[in-house]
Amino acid sequence: MANQQLKPVAGLLLVLNLCMYVIVLGIGSWAINRAIDHGFIIGPDIHLPAHFSPIYFPMGNAATGFFVTFALLAGVVGAASAISGINHLRSWTSESLPSAATAATIAWTLTVLAMGFGCKEIQLHIRNSRLRTMEAFLIILTATQLLYLAVIHAVASRR
Structure with a gap:
């Protein structure tokens, strides 16, 4: 009985996380596109700057390249x-739980x-509003993905 009560909670968290991950992908793709379009161009007479980074993003600070890549x-x-x-939610059996839990755990660690x-x-300060939005989404996703993990593990421990 309690297993079925947690199913709507897991479904709501899944839909919320999926929408937020898609938004993070959209903003991250915009950042990659902008970095490619406005990045450093190396020509025959141009020398690399002293502190050149191959992960250069013109709209942020030194951490932006790593942040966008891992986001x-x-x-x-x-x-x-x-x-x-969602596949686990449809079947809601113990056979589909390990794959959903493993994928969610890997996603949470990368998040x-x-x-x-x-x-x-955030500590380095120089960034635009889209990067701030992506930071906020990732902070929220860290909590909601962990909550989703707790819900599906609570169901597994009750079986």
């Missing part, structure tokens, strides 16, 4: 884990890593 990784894995979670780079970016 994109977390977004892709998070969206895939949400799809695996925590991206959030760490987001916190470093």
Whole structure:
């Protein structure tokens, strides 16, 4: 009985996480596109600057490249884990739980890593509103993904 009561909670968290991961992917893709379009161009007579980074983003600070890279990784894995979670939600059996739990755990760890780079970016101050939005989404996703993990593990411990 209690297992069925947690199913709507897990479903709500899955839909919320999927929507937020898709938004993170959209903003991260915009940042990558802008970095490619406005990045450093190396020509025959141009020398690299002293502190050149191959992960250069013109709209942020030194942590932006790492933040966007890991946010994109977390977004892709998070969206895939949400799809695996939806499959688990449809069947809601102990056979589908391990794949959903494993994918959600990997997505959560990558989200925590991206959030760490987001916190470093916040500390360095120079960033635009889209990057601030992505930082906020990743901070919220860290909590909601952990809550989703707790819900599906609570169901597993009651079986």
